[in-house]
Amino acid sequence: MHPYLLLLSLSQIYASSWCGYEGKMVQEVPHTYTSIFTAQNRDDTSNRSRRSLNTRFRTAYWKQPLPLGISAINILVNEHNMYRRLMRASNMKMLQWNSELAWKAQIHADRCLFQHSHDRHSSGENIWAAPFADLKAAVKLWFTEIFDRKCGCTNYFKPCCGHYTQVVWAETELVGCGMSRCSQILYAPGHRFILVCHYWPSGNWVQFAEGTLVALPAFRRSMHGPCSECAANFTCLNGLCKKITSNLTGQFV
Template sequence: MEGRSLIPTALVLLVYLLTFLSFTYCLSEEQKQVVKVHNNYRSQEGATNMLKMSWDSGLENIAKTYAAKCIWEHNPERGNVGENLFVGTGKFNVGNAIKSWYDEKPYYTFETMGCAADKKCGHYTQVVWANSNKVGCAHYFCKTVEGLDLKDATILVCNYSPPGNYKNQKPYRKGKSCSECPKGYSCQGNLCSEYLFMQQFVSKHRLSTV
């Protein structure tokens, strides 16, 4: 009877997990790279509460619509989502673009939550914002870019949910990795993973559901 009582819960989790896995395998190689690069950087921070990121098609659609406008300023109509922008000429590589954001790390002082004079660090802090666990990006080749004296350039827009970069808040809590994960999450590669927990639950109870 105890085993049977687990059937509804296990089935719900199994359906949810299979839906997630099928969606993951439908991602393009570039989309997978975006998620992988973000998570690689996030896993290096030594954070107690860093969530693992996954792709979000809704955020991708926001990014795609705005990137096509070829404007070098933040999207004023993006709603309650975070946003990072990149622009460059020549051959575009999404991994290098995300790296340029993470490379702002030396300009950020964790204790004071401030940037070095005349430097930017908000792209870095958004990349490693602990509870920003959804990302969606798009890039567009622009003949000209409004707001910049550039021609034949590629704009990359990445949107994040929940958004980061709140004033007077640190991007994450320093300490032992995964030591303060939300309830129901498990540790995977120094990141708090909701989906690993579901996989473990289904695996643990698979014999009890037959």
């Protein structure tokens, strides 16, 4: 059984590697139970109905939001920037954590739903589900779509490698993520943990050119090397374009 699940708007992707869970990444909170009883169930006092209710209670849906502390935030931001740095792109921006994006991502993670959200406006979204929680494994799995030979991904968006292109989309500046543990994840049977990351501005853009749909590149490379095409208000830091002055809300890691 494949332990990972990823979600894209147009496809579902599976991977087969396994990694452990480091408990320090998340802070546990009490379960939030959602009753699945109907009024008819509650009013029926027959022994058969009571047995049915007891069985249903044991299998009731519950969710457990897993707030991401500073250590988890560091891991997520640093892992994203590590993979972005590997591209040696001339225009790759350094990602910064954003609390508003994280709040929106947590809302969707709490839905325990393995489908994309529809209230993101201009932000992108990557989703990962597994029987365990491993933040590094999640970002790694998104990135390693580039090695899928059947997909043949480069630095241009394809539905089969959209997680990868979003992770390394050069113009994306902010990221925020949320995680939950669920009794069941809809459309991801057998999985208990779900991680949702939101990105701004969104990557994976396509455009019409001469009547044809053309994917845009996630980043550019130059003979002058990494950071050679940073914008005027950015400086080069360890192969990424870091914003010099920023009014962006959130936390830089």
